[in-house]
Amino acid sequence: MATQSYVSCVLCQRASVVRKIATIRRLSVAANPQSKPDFLKGEPHKRHPGVTHLKTLRLPEELLMAARSIIHRAQVPQLPDRARKLTNFLWSRKRATEDSTLRKKALSLEKELWEKAMEKGGADLDEQGIADRIHRRVFSELRRTFYHWTPLKYDEELGVVYMAAKLAGGYAAVRRALNEIKKRDPTFAPRSLLDFGSGLGTVAWASHACWSDTLNELVCVDSSGPMNILAERLLKGDDEHAETHIKHIYFRQFLPVSPKVQFDLVTSAFTLSEIPSAPERQEAVLTLWRKTATYLLLVENGTKEGHQMLMEARDTLLQNKDKAVYDTREASLFAPCPHEATCPKLMLASVVPCNFQQMYMPLYGHNSQSEKFSYLIMTRERRQPPEADAQVVWSRLIATPQARTRHVHCRLCCPNGHLEHLVVTTHKHGRDVYRCARNSAWGDQLPLVQHTDDQNDEETTC
Incomplete structure (x- = not known):
């Protein structure tokens, strides 16, 4: 009994000391308000400036009904099996050997x-x-030893199979990437869009959902005639006599010839993987960059191949390999990388792709699915991190945060070019950062306060 009383007394004393220290720290913060950076800007933690993820996405009702109508009319035999096989083929596809x-x-x-x-x-x-x-x-x-790459040639039937396989997931990936631009740059109001490799027109639908009030010119370029026809049918609700749901949209099989014609927003989704060689991919990226007035968005499957193709494009633009310069503004990274150093994931022994996920509802069924994708956003205008503050650094969450009792495990890509595993707690990082971590998701940016005092010497920050 005496031993138990002694232990209880010691624990009470320790608890009292901890409470006193916490009180002193609160008083210190109150006395010096500048020590607590206001990166929230009045927003609740669940909507802090680094949040760019979306809830489960659904296709626009007009697009959903049109797609179901086209699929019903086509009567493609064994469509579910063929759609699943095409999905697996696209996911496992590799680049052509040089x-x-x-x-x-x-x-x-x-x-x-x-x-x-x-x-x-x-x-x-x-x-x-x-x-x-x-x-x-x-x-x-x-x-036997090299991957045999073959180009995909879409006829009307294969286009319908592709619609069943990728329409909803592709829309979700593009919409999630565009949402980052919309959230972090609310002043951006594009008037013109160029989509290279437009396919079924998912980029047009996703961009219309974000900027329907300002977009008045959408140019969709795809070399496949049948795919362009399917995209137009989707826009008309599968009624050839109806008006298109999105106005001022134009379909082309080739890019505009003049190199001086630029668009506010240039996109290319799931298209680099259809280009057979690295020099051709590089030339395609440079051509798209010449036509970019503000933002260039590239999206690929969230595989090792997709990620590496985007990193090739990133290096091409950052190293300024374009010999024909019509716009002298240099390229800078907007997302997802918080730095311009070599991607740290490429330096790991076993390369793991930098990818993200977006939940969506498929064309048929009531169970949500997940689309994994990689993306790259480049801009001609240098942008500060969200709600920039000298005391705050913003790192990218490259995995789902693991919330535990009084702490959160966060895997981050940091502005110093390194990958970090950070355990966020109220004691080490403050209540605001801790609450932000608990309300963030894979792909969001997480604010971390840079401490200059000696209280957190043992803390590892980005």
């Missing part, structure tokens, strides 16, 4: 096989026969 890589591997194999043949055959060699066998062996080995 010709230089194939040539180097072929020469290496041929040299190795000739050396083995010379060792076995001695002087009596049927060189022509050996050469034929070696060529067949080389081609067989290349086919």
